[in-house]
Amino acid sequence: MSKYTFKNTLTPFYLETSSVRGRMVCLHTLPMDIIKRHNYPNVINHVLAELITLGITLCNTFKFEGIFTLQVQGAKAAPISFLVVDVDSKGNVRACANYRDDKIAALTGQNPTLPELLGDGYLAFTIDQGEHTDRYQGIVELSGVTLRECLQHYFKQSEQLETTFYLTLTEDFEACAIMLQKLPFDAEKDVDSYDEWFTAVALLSTIKPQEALSLTPPELLHRLFWQESLRIDENKQLQFKCRCSKDKIEDVLTTLSHEEKIAVAKEGMIYVSCDYCGEKYEFDVDDVKKNND
Numbered sequence: 001m002s003k004y005t006f007k008n009t010l011t012p013f014y015l016e017t018s019s020v021r022g023r024m025v026c027l028h029t030l031p032m033d034i035i036k037r038h039n040y041p042n043v044i045n046h047v048l049a050e051l052i053t054l055g056i057t058l059c060n061t062f063k064f065e066g067i068f069t070l071q072v073q074g075a076k077a078a079p080i081s082f083l084v085v086d087v088d089s090k091g092n093v094r095a096c097a098n099y100r101d102d103k104i105a106a107l108t109g110q111n112p113t114l115p116e117l118l119g120d121g122y123l124a125f126t127i128d129q130g131e132h133t134d135r136y137q138g139i140v141e142l143s144g145v146t147l148r149e150c151l152q153h154y155f156k157q158s159e160q161l162e163t164t165f166y167l168t169l170t171e172d173f174e175a176c177a178i179m180l181q182k183l184p185f186d187a188e189k190d191v192d193s194y195d196e197w198f199t200a201v202a203l204l205s206t207i208k209p210q211e212a213l214s215l216t217p218p219e220l221l222h223r224l225f226w227q228e229s230l231r232i233d234e235n236k237q238l239q240f241k242c243r244c245s246k247d248k249i250e251d252v253l254t255t256l257s258h259e260e261k262i263a264v265a266k267e268g269m270i271y272v273s274c275d276y277c278g279e280k281y282e283f284d285v286d287d288v289k290k291n292n293d
């Protein structure tokens with residue numbers, strides 16, 4: 001067995017001759033660890049697992065310390081209201097979805113397209129680096145039949161970066177994704193770099209799901225890009241972990257007026273469950289810290 005740990009990891013790499021940067025994400029148990037906290041229909045689980053996997057490929061491309069969030073917002077009355085994944089700089093990942101039961105049940109066909117699920121929605125990236133820092137936010141209309149296409153469109157339009165993704169996902173939500181991004185060069189080299197970029201994209205399209213799910217990142221990347229000077233950086237471990245806590249929820253409850261607290265309480269108790277992880281919290285109305293009203 002390989003000593004190299006690759007389960008639930010993000011591996012950054014560079015194709016130095018072509019000036020292409022890449023990220024390979026191998027998720028064995030992580031999507032299922034998140035999905036089993038929820039009780040979503042399978043069509044939601046599938047698109048959420050895609051969002052989780054692709055979102056992780058991107059969190060490292062925006063250099064960040066803090067929380068990276070990728071959200072897909074559906075159009076008014078679309079089957080899916082929103083899907084969201086967030087990743088912090090320690091590799092903690094959580095995700096959730098909100099959808100309309102009746103519209104999901106009314107979907108026909110095995111694999112609905114993104115426009116069928118979300119209508120004229122949009123995609124938003126946020127990087128939150130904590131208090132007293134600016135939040136970075138990028139928003140773009142959904143444009144494409146798959147999430148991959150929408151993300152490619154985002155980078156081309158908003159960041160002027162050629163970007164492509166490979167993604168494979170099993171029925172049990174094991175996943176592998178690879179992102180390639182053409183780095184901006186100096187003008188002299190730029191003419192040739194497009195040939196090298198298209199070669200890298202063509203090589204990426206030759207991956208078979210079986211290879212992607214069974215080989216380690218170094219094995220797969222060396223097999224694909226053997227003609228390149230390939231640099232593989234240290235990988236990052238990922239795990240499911242939610243940031244909710246009783247204190248954080250209590251902070252939110254303190255912003256309610258006494259009347260509002262009474263309105264949401266049942267027999268003097270307020271019950272809150274975290275949308276991201278399903279953890280349940282309960283508070284005695286009289287014990288919730290008072291706000292200034």
Ligand SMILES: [Zn+2]
Pocket residue numbers: 242243244245274275276277278279
């Ligand atoms: Zn939680």
